[in-house]
Amino acid sequence: MRNGHRPLLAAATFAVVTTGVAYFFGPGAVPADSETKPAATRAARPATAEACQVSAKYPKRQLRGVWIATVRNIDWPSKTGLDPARQQAEYVRILDNAVRRNFNAVFVQVRPASDAIYRSPYEPWSQWLTGTAGEDPGWEPLPFLIAEAHKRGLEFHAWFNPYRAADKDDLTKLPAGHPARQHPEWVVKHEGKLYYNPGLPEVRAHTVKVITDVVQRYDVDGVHFDDYFYPYPGKETKFADEGAFTKYGKGKSLAGWRRDNVDKLVAQVGKAVHATKPYVKFGISPFGIWRNKSDDPSGSDTKGLSAYDAIYSDARAWIKAGSVDYIMPQLYWPRGFAAADYAKLVPWWANEVKGTGVHLYIGQALYRVGNKDVAAWTKAGELPAHLTLNRKYPEVQGDVYFSAAQVGKNPLGVLDKIVQDHYPRPALLPLMKERGGAAPAAPAGLRNSGGTLVWKASPGARSYAVYRVAGAKADDCATADARNLLAVVPATGAAEQSYTTTSQGTYLVSALDRLGNESPPVTATLP
Structure with a gap:
């Protein structure tokens, strides 16, 4: 600045x-x-x-980031069908808001669901650009998105969803060249949506190919996954992957096999990213609870959904294996929340990364500030207090906020307080040796x-x-x-x-x- x-x-x-x-x-x-x-x-x-x-x-090095979601036009573009100039202006405004708050990184969703916010040889244009899946928006967004971020000193992480194939389960509605339409055997229809089957080697290979292509062709600083692995429990419908389990399970339990499938993808993506460009970072933002202490003595003192058991997401395994450069748990609960207390989860995650070399950043629920469903979120001091608590744990090297639309709205003036108390100066990025x-x-x-x-x-x-x-x-x-x-x-x-x-x-x-x-x-x- x-x-x-x-x-x-x-x-x-x-x-x-x-x-x-x-x-x-x-x-x-x-x-x-x-x-x-x-x-x-x-x-x-x-x-x-x-x-x-x-x-x-005044920390010299601290990651300060914001997620920019494209799915359902949550953050950018604000709606489908905008002309390129309007899309560009909206994006620049998001970046300028971030820079004004002394942020230094953006996490931009470039693959919401087997689609692309860039000109991909493997997947169709995203519907969230034009309103129609596969329709060319008339310009190539990703070079612009990256260049404008770098121009403002913002690190650019390309955010991919690994397993979502489509938000509707009718294959005939997908563009003709869509991978799921070309390979219907890759997908599982589940509660009205299409998911790539994590148990298939072909699915992992395709995902790695898509990500490697982006790392090769574009000047990204990082590759990012969010928390969507196996589907979250919805209507308790069984995820129909029996055929793949029979073929590839090799004596494992179903749950163990599913976790192993995700672990394999994470390891393959990390290896491919670093082999392509060693300086590109790879990290994941998992659900905030690995396991509850009631299920595992080494779990956190929480009573919420267990990512390990419900969506087969074993963040601890990725940390121990060094498959990721950073982990960014979504700690979307306030201090004192009975089922998932922020003040208990931060030290648990800090202990998990201690001595591993894996960076820990915290995903913060800016989108919940001002909501009346939990009393703590009606107080402007709650989110800034999270950052104050983080100072007790040197393993915490930064925070990322969901999401960009809320950075612009600044609910309860909370970002003003964060800047005053925590971001009064710029910060360099944490070193990742x-x-x-x-x-x-x-x-x-x-x-x-x-x-x-x-x-x-x-x-x-x-x-x-x-x-x-x-x-x-x-x-x-x-x-x-x-x-x-x-x-x-x-x-x-x-x-x-x-x-x-x-x-x-x-x-x-x-x-x-x-x-x-x-x-x-x-x-x-x-x-």
Whole structure:
């Protein structure tokens, strides 16, 4: 987020120094030389985590995301049949709302149900674009969706539903080229809908092919699954997968076999994503209760639906196997809720990821704020209190909100309070070491130009972090948290980058790669 464009009140006496901060970059890290002759330089002093007093209110790294649902036009586009310009304008407004709240990631539903919000060689255009499944919307949305997110410094996760085939069970109503129509043996009709049978290897292969295609062709930062695996219990209708179970069950119980089917898909997708582009993240947002303690002593102290038993979703297995990079449980209940207490579920999930390297983000029920069915949701302080509680558990590295329409509505003014108490500054993305990457070279040629900081672009930089410290000196802990972080400036692709300053002080600028690996900062003092 850029500051305003008010020029500096005083003519700037400009001094450039380079500062290596060992706390972030490792002992002995040396920044690239600035092309501007420094007025003063100093060697990096070793700094440790203990030496830097960081503030819980200003976390340097934190995922702050929002789901953008396309199914049933929940978030985008607002209705079917809009022209491309209107669709684009609506999407940009969603992104601008997110940036205004200091968010840094979007999770966009690109495959609601074996359809596509992009030009797919394997599945038809989504009905949620034009109103008619298979109808070309007249433009290619996904490159635009990704580019606009990146332009604003937002990480883009492509959200897929793995098993929903159609929202009606009449195969003849699907486009002629629809995979379910071409392979009716792949699907199960269940309570008025069509589902791909998770027990079939062909279904897993098709899903992996669809996702791999998107990762290959588009500049996504992540692949995301939501909580829809086997159908949720509805009318208690039996899911008709007996034939596949007979063929592939191999002595397992039905429930164990179903969980194994999901586990296999998760592992195959993770492997395919990372083999295609190692830096692309893969994560899942499961239902918030793995198992209840009454069913399993290692489960949570809850009394709600068990994802393990009801929809055969074993998030604990994915964490233990390292099949996912992150897990994002949907903790859509308030504190003190008898069946599923948020205050009990957060520590349970934190304990599950501890020491595994799997990141934990929390799915937050922004859509429930203001609802009168549960008294806690009528209070503007409930959701912000979730984030306060999260601070007690270092394993919690961020939050994602459902959904984008509610970010625009800001029910009970809750986002204003969240920004004030939790997101007053931007944040860098949490580092995911397993996905690789490397810090770019430090910005070079930093100079002042009429109240604007200008520097040469660093090869491989996705963005630049700009910090400001009041006064003419910044110590080795100046970038330890986000209290001094003014902006994360997206790379433009131009030879030079810039940031307009609004006040005097010491500015520090570092370069970030797409995974958030940060270079040493270059420092400019503007008296």
